Amino acid sequence: MSVQLQAGLISVGVSTLILVLGELFLRQRARQEKKQGIQATYQKYTxxxxxxxxxxxxxxxxxxxxxxxxxxxxxxxxxxxxxxxxxxxxxxxxxxxxxxxxxxxxxxxxxxxxxxxxxxxxxxxxxxxxxxxxxGGHVEVRRVASLMSLWSISASPSTELVTQAGIRIDREQRRFLHEAQVAGANQLSDDDQLRLCQAVADMLADVIECPRIADGIVEETRHRAISCLAVREAWIxxxxxxxxxxxxxxxxxxxxxxxxxxxxxxxxxxxxxxxxxxxxxxxxxxxxxxxxxxxxxxxxxxxxxxxxxxxxxxxxxxxxxxxxxxxxxxxxxxxxxxxxxxxxxxxxx
Structure with missing residues (x-):
């Protein structure tokens, strides 16, 4: 290979290397500038x-x-x-x-x-x-605890069962309110309040596996049970x-x-x-x-x-x-x- 050809190849190689390194440098600088811009914007919000x-x-x-x-x-x-x-x-x-x-x-x-x-x-x-x-999961759990206390339920269900009962009671109440087209349990008619309390009592007994609450007890405690159900909430x-x-x-x-x-x-x-x-x-x-x-x-x-x-x-x-x-x-x-x-x-x- 002639000296002139070797020199030419070296020159081409050097030029190519300079172009590649220059492109890598520009890309790195662009990434750095983007990173700095994002960091600055982040600070502008935090x-x-x-x-x-x-x-x-x-x-x-x-x-x-x-x-x-x-x-x-x-x-x-x-x-x-x-x-x-x-x-x-x-x-x-x-x-x-x-x-x-x-x-x-x-x-x-x-x-x-x-x-x-x-x-x-x-x-x-x-x-x-x-x-x-x-x-508001804690509200549902507290509601179950209040109802268990009201109806003298002595069972000791697991946290998982209490949570499950709270969710199901909340859904049942929402279904009742939807059908009656009212905003809260305390706005239901007396008959609907009693039906809701009976449904909740049966559901609670079923989920936590305790004896069914007698209809007489549910009827006697209806007003207090509705107070437990009609907790004021404002979830956004x-x-x-x-x-x-x-x-x-x-x-x-x-x-x-x-x-x-x-x-x-x-x-x-x-x-x-x-x-x-x-x-x-x-x-x-x-x-x-x-x-x-x-x-x-x-x-x-x-x-x-x-x-x-x-x-x-x-x-x-x-x-x-x-x-x-x-x-x-x-x-x-x-x-x-x-x-x-x-x-x-x-x-x-």
Whole structure:
């Protein structure tokens, strides 16, 4: 092979290598820029999520205070400006957190390069928050316990059987309400109430495998059994949560974020003078706090424990975001201490 040919081949090889390395470099830089862009966008959402979670956390801390500081949620009509503002701003803070969660999930499904532990911690906290709105399995279990106590059932069924009984009783009650076209068991006619109680009693005995409750006992305890069944609930299903989140989102006019959450001024205008469809979604969310007596009977109003779960889940969101980068966290030390206290209290209980 001639020297000229060897030189030519070497030149071609070097040129090819330079092109390949250049292409690899450009691709690597593009991936790095994309990763940095996603990271920046992630921060643009987690920062307002942290701030809105802190606002909600302190409000819920006030509401569930045993001294009765959350009295302003009691009643359906708030006559003073203070009560009206506190109730509406509580609704706003709930909606805002749902909005930022919705925005984060719409724009960023995952964060490449982030710690799996960090992502799991935040994802678990967000899941706990949405679950607190949507799931009431503990209410069904408590209902079974109340009925067993009322009818003096001495059996000791497994947790699995109690859960199964709770689910079946809940379905049976919903079927009765649907057929009667009423919203609650206490709105049924006397005859329908008795039929429902008998059906529930038979179902309970069948599931937990105990002797059948006598008809006379069921009839005698009808009013108290209906009270056990007619627990006030306000579950906000996950699709509803997404819709409420969308309701308070707007396209961002500038910056790396695609979405923004509306301010309180716009929210108040929507609540007062907005379209009927928008106000429908706000009314659905408001059922969680409407006429809520936090010091009332937990066995009659499931929303008391529900709000407590939302409070703890909000604390978990703050904890996850703070621990993600504690050195640069904007969460105040006072909030961190209060969050630790809240979570420690929930663990102890």
């Amino acid at each position: 920062e307002p999520l942290a701030l809105s979670s802190m606002d909600l956390f302190w409000r819920l801390r006030e509401v569930i205070d045993t001294s009765g500081a959350g009295f302003y949620l009691q009643g359906q009509v708030h006559r003073t400006k203070f009560e009206h503002y506190k109730a509406l701003s509580t609704l706003y803070r709930l909606a805002v957190v749902l909005g930022w969660i919705r925005a984060l999930r719409r724009e960023l499904f995952f964060l490449p390069g982030a710690s799996k532990k960090t992502l799991k911690r935040l994802d678990d906290a967000l899941h706990a928050f949405t679950s607190a709105f949507a799931e 299903y996950r699709d509803w949560q997404a819709a409420i989140g969308d309701l308070v989102l707007r396209d961002a006019q500038m910056g790396q974020r695609q979405f923004e959450v509306i301010g309180y001024k716009q929210f108040e205008a929507m609540a007062s003078n907005g379209g009927e469809e928008d106000r429908l979604w706000l009314r659905r969310l408001n059922t969680v706090i409407d006429d809520l007596d936090i010091g009332g009977d937990r066995t009659r109003d499931a929303r008391i424990d529900q709000l407590g779960e939302i409070y703890k889940a909000t604390a978990r969101i703050i904890e996850a975001l703070h621990n993600d980068d504690a050195a640069r966290s904007r969460i105040s030390p006072a909030t961190v201490r209060a969050v630790e206290e809240a979570l420690a209290s929930s663990t102890a209980s």
